[in-house]
Amino acid sequence: MSGINREPMLSIKNLEVTFKNGNTSFTAVKNVSFDIMEGESFALVGESGSGKTTIGRTIIRINPASHGEIYFKGKRISGVIDKETDSWVIRNIQMVFQDPMASLNERATIDYVVSEGLYNFNLFAGEEERRSKVFRALRDVGLLEEHAERYPHEFSGGQRQRICIARVLVMEPKFIIADEPISAxxxxxxxxxxxxxxxxxKERGLSYLFIAHDLTVVRYFADRIAVIHQGELKELAQTEELFNRPLHYYTRSLLSAVPMPDPDLEKSKQLLVYDPETMHDYSKQGPTWRELFPGHFVLANDREAEEYQKMYSSNT
Ligand SMILES: Nc1ncnc2c1ncn2[C@@H]1O[C@H](COP(=O)(O)OP(=O)(O)OP(=O)(O)O)[C@@H](O)[C@H]1O
Ligand SMILES: [Mg+2]
Known part of the structure; x- marks a missing residue:
C-alpha cells in the first residue's frame, strides 16, 4: 500500500441505479458505497450482470444515479453539475472499455482515434503539439509512431486494447476505470x-477502478477488492486479507473457482456453488454492512457475523 495517502480520490455514497423501461424497472446497483484513495488500485469483482459496468458508466455520467452521490476529489459529480465540472470529469476520469474489438471507429486512422479527446477539448496549441501528444501516447503503450497512419482493422486484439489505453492516456487523466481490459x-x-x-x-500516480469477473487477475493487480453480487456489495477488504480470510459465501464461492497450481489439489477441489436461498436465513434479521476485521467489511446479520468470526478464531 506504499504511496497511497488518506484522501479519497473517488467516493461513492449509497449509489442506486435503476433502469426504467415503460412500466417495468430494474435496479442494477443497490446502495453501493466505497472510496478509492489517491494512488490506489481498487477492484470490483463479480459475475456477469452484477452491475460492475453500470457503476463505471455512472461514475463517468453515461448512466444517471437514481439515488446517492458520487464525489471526485471532494466535489460532487453525480446529478446536476455545471458545464465546467462536466468537462473536468471527462478529462480526469477516463474509462477503458471491455471489448477492444467493438470500441474503435474502424474508418478513422489511429492518429484520429487517439486525438479525438484532444479535439473535443481543444487540448493542443497547434498541429505539431497534437502530433507529439499522439506519438507519446503510442510510445507509452508500446506502439510505434508509424502506427498512427494505420486503421484499427490492421491491429490484433492486444494492440487494439493498447490503442484504447493510448486514447485514454493522451487526456492525462488522474483516474482510470478499466472495465475487464484483458478479458477479451x-x-x-x-x-x-x-x-x-x-x-x-507507478509512473503517473494514477488511481484505478479495475473491473473483473474473477479473482485471479485482481490478486496481482489490486490493493483492495470489493465483491459485488446482483448489484449489492457483499464484501470489501485488502487483497491479501480477502484471500486469507474470505467471509461471505459468495466470496468463498468465487475463490473456490480459482484454479490451484497443484494438479492433485485441483482434482480433489470442491466447487462451492452460491445459493442465497439456502445459505442465508434473513427471516429474523436482515443483513447490514459491517466491519468484522480492520478494514474488512461484509454484508451480514448478527448470526452470520458471529459465525464468520468463529471460522477464523481457532487458527489465528
Ligand atoms: N441501459 C440498460 N437498460 C436496462 N438494463 C440494463 C442497462 N444496462 C445494464 N442493464 C442491466 O443491468 C444489469 C447489470 O449490467 P452490467 O452491464 O452493469 O453488468 P456487469 O457486471 O458489467 O456484467 P458483465 O460482467 O457481463 O459485463 C444487467 O442485468 C443488465 O441487463
Ligand atoms: Mg460489464
Missing amino acids: LDVSIRAQVLNLLKDLK
Whole structure:
C-alpha cells in the first residue's frame, strides 16, 4: 500500500441505479458505497450482470444515479453539475472499455482515434503539439509512431486494447476505470497489458477502478477488492486479507473457482456453488454492512457475523 495517502480520490455514497423501461424497472446497483484513495488500485469483482459496468458508466455520467452521490476529489459529480465540472470529469476520469474489438471507429486512422479527446477539448496549441501528444501516447503503450497512419482493422486484439489505453492516456487523466481490459484478449498477451497498466500507474500516480469477473487477475493487480453480487456489495477488504480470510459465501464461492497450481489439489477441489436461498436465513434479521476485521467489511446479520468470526478464531 506504499504511496497511497488518506484522501479519497473517488467516493461513492449509497449509489442506486435503476433502469426504467415503460412500466417495468430494474435496479442494477443497490446502495453501493466505497472510496478509492489517491494512488490506489481498487477492484470490483463479480459475475456477469452484477452491475460492475453500470457503476463505471455512472461514475463517468453515461448512466444517471437514481439515488446517492458520487464525489471526485471532494466535489460532487453525480446529478446536476455545471458545464465546467462536466468537462473536468471527462478529462480526469477516463474509462477503458471491455471489448477492444467493438470500441474503435474502424474508418478513422489511429492518429484520429487517439486525438479525438484532444479535439473535443481543444487540448493542443497547434498541429505539431497534437502530433507529439499522439506519438507519446503510442510510445507509452508500446506502439510505434508509424502506427498512427494505420486503421484499427490492421491491429490484433492486444494492440487494439493498447490503442484504447493510448486514447485514454493522451487526456492525462488522474483516474482510470478499466472495465475487464484483458478479458477479451488472448491469454498469452494478458500479462503484457496488465503490466502496462501497472507501470503506468507507478509512473503517473494514477488511481484505478479495475473491473473483473474473477479473482485471479485482481490478486496481482489490486490493493483492495470489493465483491459485488446482483448489484449489492457483499464484501470489501485488502487483497491479501480477502484471500486469507474470505467471509461471505459468495466470496468463498468465487475463490473456490480459482484454479490451484497443484494438479492433485485441483482434482480433489470442491466447487462451492452460491445459493442465497439456502445459505442465508434473513427471516429474523436482515443483513447490514459491517466491519468484522480492520478494514474488512461484509454484508451480514448478527448470526452470520458471529459465525464468520468463529471460522477464523481457532487458527489465528
Ligand atoms: N441501459 C440498460 N437498460 C436496462 N438494463 C440494463 C442497462 N444496462 C445494464 N442493464 C442491466 O443491468 C444489469 C447489470 O449490467 P452490467 O452491464 O452493469 O453488468 P456487469 O457486471 O458489467 O456484467 P458483465 O460482467 O457481463 O459485463 C444487467 O442485468 C443488465 O441487463
Ligand atoms: Mg460489464
